[in-house]
Amino acid sequence: MASTKNNHNEQGSEQTQNTKLPFKDADESMCDADVADDTTSADYYFDSYSHFGKSPRKFHLLSPPLAEMLKDVVRTKSYRDVIYKNKFLIKDKVVLDVGAGTGILSLFCAKAGAAHVYAVECSQMADTAKEIVKSNGFSDVITVLKGKIEEIELPVPKVDVIVSEWMGYFLVYENMLDTVLYARNKWLVDGGVVLPDKASLYLTAIEDAHYKEDKVEFWNDVYGFDMSCIKRRAITEPLVDTVDGNQIVTDSKLLKVNASFTAPFKLVAKRNDHIHALVAYFDVSFTMCHKMIGFSTGPKARATHWKQTVLYLEDVLTICEGEMLTGSMTIAPNKKNPRDVDIKLSYSLNGQHCKISRTQFYKMR
Numbered sequence: 001m002a003s004t005k006n007n008h009n010e011q012g013s014e015q016t017q018n019t020k021l022p023f024k025d026a027d028e029s030m031c032d033a034d035v036a037d038d039t040t041s042a043d044y045y046f047d048s049y050s051h052f053g054k055s056p057r058k059f060h061l062l063s064p065p066l067a068e069m070l071k072d073v074v075r076t077k078s079y080r081d082v083i084y085k086n087k088f089l090i091k092d093k094v095v096l097d098v099g100a101g102t103g104i105l106s107l108f109c110a111k112a113g114a115a116h117v118y119a120v121e122c123s124q125m126a127d128t129a130k131e132i133v134k135s136n137g138f139s140d141v142i143t144v145l146k147g148k149i150e151e152i153e154l155p156v157p158k159v160d161v162i163v164s165e166w167m168g169y170f171l172v173y174e175n176m177l178d179t180v181l182y183a184r185n186k187w188l189v190d191g192g193v194v195l196p197d198k199a200s201l202y203l204t205a206i207e208d209a210h211y212k213e214d215k216v217e218f219w220n221d222v223y224g225f226d227m228s229c230i231k232r233r234a235i236t237e238p239l240v241d242t243v244d245g246n247q248i249v250t251d252s253k254l255l256k257v258n259a260s261f262t263a264p265f266k267l268v269a270k271r272n273d274h275i276h277a278l279v280a281y282f283d284v285s286f287t288m289c290h291k292m293i294g295f296s297t298g299p300k301a302r303a304t305h306w307k308q309t310v311l312y313l314e315d316v317l318t319i320c321e322g323e324m325l326t327g328s329m330t331i332a333p334n335k336k337n338p339r340d341v342d343i344k345l346s347y348s349l350n351g352q353h354c355k356i357s358r359t360q361f362y363k364m365r
Contacts, residue, residue: 065305070104072305078284078295079165082195083108086289089193090114093160098149098183099176103129103142105163110141117142118159120149120183149179159187163195169240170309171201171257171282172331173364174339198285201255202298205267205325206247208276212312238343238364239310245300249273250325252298255280260332267325275317275325278345280309311345311362318354325349340365 070076083090083105091113097106100119106129109117119142121129126146133142145152162183168174184194219231250267257263285294297306319325327347334340343362349355 066102068305070102074295074302074304075165075306076104078286078293079105079163079195080108082286082289082293083112083163085293086286087112088290089195089288090161094118094156094158095161095163096120096154096159096183096187098162098164098180099166100129100144101125101165103132103144105165106133106142106144107136107138109161109163110138114141114161116156118154118156119144120152121146122148149183154187157187158189159192160189161193161195162188167199167282167284167306169306170238170280170341170364171199173341175333175341176339178338193288195288196284196286196294198287198294199257200283200285201257202252202281202283203255203265203267203329204248204252204279204281204299205250205269205275206243206277206279206299206310207249207273208243208247208310208312209274209316212276212316216312235312235314236360236362238362239312240307241310242303243279243299243308243310248279248299249275249319255329262328262330264328265326269319269321269323269325272320275313275319277310277312278347280311282306309364311343311360313347313358314360315356315358317349317356318351319349320352323349323351334363 090109092115095106095109095114095117097103097109097117097119100106100121102125103119103121106117106119119126119129119133121144126144130144133139133144143155145154162180164176164180164183166176166180168176180194184192188194216231216235219227219229219234249271250269253265253267255261255263255265279299281296281298283294283296283298285292295301295304297304297308299308317325325347326349327345329346330344332342334342341364343364344359345362346357346359348357
């Protein structure tokens, strides 16, 4: 569970896992993707939001991912409702929008009566956001600043509110949280508001024989040839997809989140079944509202563009109702590209029909 509430007098205790999100200085290195020699990794990351459309993190103005984020009514309407239904948080306040994208959150804040909004966006989308702001008549209220939060200077010494849609796949993918925390520590007034201010990461287990057989085990015998080397690589890459709630075999476990952390888990089977994968999802809350508003990205909630993150196991586990799958999950930013995530999963089952203990490694790229 994580929180982004501001308290400059308690910065020394920001490593507390249950209540405060950690802060660390932003890493200067960014992406290490295969790009042209004259393009830096930072250029690749930030401008991928403007120029590409195939990967989940690459956007073209006409590609599905960009529209998908805005059409995600769970995501977008939650922010809109927080801002419009709690105008006391925004009216006559100076707002900082971190990672503004198209500027939709800035527009919500301007319409809610913000004194001024500084919309910071590092990609080429900043130029488009300026056009959008102008087209909607808010150029006198919204200032779009192009650049990295860690490098820009705001025209004001402090802001009253920080708003950001910082959550990535698996909650921590792309590591944008550190950028929000940097902005909070540098610019937010004492007692200021961060929207959202709480996020919780959960883990559960599912039965998924059909998909694993079709997409993973397929590589064991491809027209009579052994291509299992592809299977070994594929299984190390978490899958972002929508999971049917009926596939869930165990209860869910709340993980204690930090920038880099190891969290133990104990999942109890709710029925006799097989386990093919573990699934991670997150919930987000805006606790500063008159009436708390939030949303879930879980398998039993309304679908969002974040979907769920599926980590397939090398083994098929047979589990009986009441038996426990125990283990730990270690998550850390990739050393070469801190916006990517390295995952170490250790799990054990000492059941009636299955006894196993294994460690697997995943790379979320």
